[in-house]
């Protein structure tokens with residue numbers, strides 16, 4: 001049986017079948033096309049079918065292949081971190097614009113804190129896309145932090161301080177930017193999600209408590225103390241949380257609050273400033 005025929009038999013997975021095969025064989029697209037009509041070895045056939053069975057049992061593709069693409073790079077993932085989502089790339093893009101603006105205005109290199117770093121996809125990408133100041137990345141989970149550390153090492157993102165911390169409790173000092181994609185899904189919504197998400201992403205990386213806002217309340221109350229004057233917050237939010245998170249930030253005296261949409265036109269990022277240093 002050729003690799004092409006093998007794929008035909010896994011047609012139920014559509015494009016994911018090819019991605020799965022390429023990842024298992026460690027092939028790029030050229031390698032796959034070169035070999036598509038050659039005979040598949042019996043061990044490759046078995047390996048592929050085992051992976052297909054896992055996928056049919058709703059194990060996410062990224063957990064089978066052990067990696068997830070984010071901002072043009074592959075991040076190592078496992079059951080202790082949230083699989084990076086493309087929606088989060090918007091947060092990185094917006095934070096990078098702010099970092100570059102500060103570089104252009106010769107304000108020096110921005111110091112950045114990434115709260116709830118998970119796989120490290122935000123902190124690592126910021127470093128590799130040109131953020132040259134001190135970067136601190138924190139998470140409550142030691143396993144997540146270990147994964148983030150490995151991603152930084154594998155992708156060559158140097159000098160990121162990884163800190164085990166429950167939100168701000170282990171964070172000292174002040175930053176120019178605080179970025180975060182905190183858990184924000186209301187608990188009763190988690191029950192309605194696909195099995196790939198609710199059974200495989202860590203619950204602690206999804207759950208924002210009963211109303212989804214638990215971590216925004218902590219951030220709104222405490223981020224001011226950890227931002228320099230004129231510092232900015234960049235938070236990912238759920239598509240229907242723009243109003244409630246804006247209100248929380250406004251209550252805690254943040255200014256210039258802006259909601260930014262993702263590529264699907266849904267509210268996805270909120271940014272605000274601490275122009276008035278009254279914290």
Ligand code: GLN
Pocket residue numbers: 081082083084085088115116117118119120121122180181182183184204205206
């Ligand atoms: N910061 C990580 C990400 O954006 C993890 C977020 C989380 O666990 N809620 O993917």
